[in-house]
Amino acid sequence: MYEKKRVLFLCTGNSCRFQIAEGIFRHFKGDEYEKKRVLFLCTGNSCRSQMAEGILRHFKGDEYEVFSAGTNPSEVDKRAIKVMAEIGIDISHHRSKSVEEVLDKDFDFVITVCDKAKETCPVFYRPAKRIHWSFIDPKDATGSEEEILQVFRKVRDEIKLRILEEFGKLNFSTKL
Numbered sequence: 001m002y003e004k005k006r007v008l009f010l011c012t013g014n015s016c017r018f019q020i021a022e023g024i025f026r027h028f029k030g031d032e033y034e035k036k037r038v039l040f041l042c043t044g045n046s047c048r049s050q051m052a053e054g055i056l057r058h059f060k061g062d063e064y065e066v067f068s069a070g071t072n073p074s075e076v077d078k079r080a081i082k083v084m085a086e087i088g089i090d091i092s093h094h095r096s097k098s099v100e101e102v103l104d105k106d107f108d109f110v111i112t113v114c115d116k117a118k119e120t121c122p123v124f125y126r127p128a129k130r131i132h133w134s135f136i137d138p139k140d141a142t143g144s145e146e147e148i149l150q151v152f153r154k155v156r157d158e159i160k161l162r163i164l165e166e167f168g169k170l171n172f173s174t175k176l
Helices: 016-024 048-060 078-085 115-120 145-167
Strands: 036-042 064-070 109-112 129-132
Touching: 036 048, 048 064, 048 078, 048 145, 078 145
Parallel strands: 036 064, 036 109, 109 129
Antiparallel strands: none
């Protein structure tokens, strides 16, 4: 159970960070706090959206209910699992899901993490704040296995930093 808090937000402009921060405190039912729901959406739901789901859930799971899905799901990439384990986040239990599986859920934020998903993002029943973050697809990387893993690490770190910027401060004692 969470305490009710009065919060005053003062800002200039209408930034995404303000809207997310404001949204954290919007859902109270009686004395209980209802978590905001976030969906990370990409094409295959195999790398970028899986990493984003794992990162946000790991650091802010007490504030957000986090989901990921794909417009054309495949399977979670083993290299994504590996680079997430390197920073202490286990996504080995994740599975690739179709956006069809989550269409009936009410989301507060739908975040597309690739350009193709942004173009084909379905309409959700409840209006959600739509946000687009464009990250390269690490599965397109070429070279040795170590060179490919470096691309996965780079994308993972970019996603983690973006989540830090948009959802508040993360624990800096963890490895990036």
